[in-house]
Amino acid sequence: MHIGVLEDDTDQQDFIEQCLIAAGHRISQFTRASELRRAIQTQAFDMFIIDWRLPDASGMDVTMNLRQHDGWKGPILFITASDEEENIVLALESGADDFLSKPLRPRELSARINALARRTGFQAQDTREQLGAYTLHSSQREVQFAGEHVKLTEREFRLVSLFFNHPGELLSRARLLEVVWGINGDVSTRTVDTHISRLRRKLTLDGSHGVRLRSIYQHGYRLEAQAMLH
Structure with missing residues (x-):
């Protein structure tokens, strides 16, 4: 899905972006209402x-x-920092289909988006992301490499989507746990290391194929692409 996100807090922007990309969505970020209004004149959004x-x-x-x-x-x-009943009612009466209060939780955010997509009859189309010899297919939740389709588990695909959409960026184990598993706090990161391996x-x-x-x-x-490798 192509999702437009109107949020002016940069930390929240980064968090939402990583959550949605890990779930296989494409997003466009806006910090001002005027930016979004201009964008809808030239772009198609799903949510x-x-x-x-x-x-x-x-x-x-x-x-x-x-x-x-x-x-x-x-x-x-x-989305808002307030979870008071009056604010929820106002949001829904203004035209919102669903409401989430901050702090956002990755798994709940993804589940709410999927539920809204089902409710509105959205049919996901396959989108492809290319990095070197690798191609990510969103609808099949798989990666094509060396002419072969590699089947991945859901969490493996979320991980690889996150890395491939942030090449060259250091992603901490804690952030990977938070975005892909929805786990916060001081927990063991062995699960991340196992999945990465x-x-x-x-x-x-x-x-050996241009991406490490x-x-x-x-x-x-x-994740380091060919231009970054030495």
Whole structure:
């Protein structure tokens, strides 16, 4: 799905982006309502995630404008730091289809998005992401490598999607646990290491084919494409 995210907090933007990319979605980020309004004139979206408090508007107003003036029929997920009943009612009456209060939890966010997609009859189309000799297929939840389709588990695909959409970026074990498993706090990261090791073997991410999934001691992992390899 192509999801438009209207959120001005950069930390929340990064968190939502990593969660949605790991789930196989494509996203466009906006920090101001005016940016989103310009974008809908030239881009097609499947869903919007809208925050309440924005620099140049209220999320409520944006939602109402999308429904009443733009004729937007797709799903809208409203997010805010407040979970008071009155605010939830206001969001839904303004045109939102669902409501989530912060702090957002990765697995719940993904589940709510999937539920909204089912409710609105959305049919996912296959999107492809290319990195070197590797191609990610979103609908099949698999990677094509050396002419062969490599079947991955759901968590393996979420991991590889996250890395392939953030090449060169150091991703900590804690962040991987949070985004892919939905786990917060001081927990063992052995599960991450086990999945990374299996992913390396399945996709030969050792640099021999132009892409390497590298362990950064005591920090996490980084996917390095050919231009980064030495």
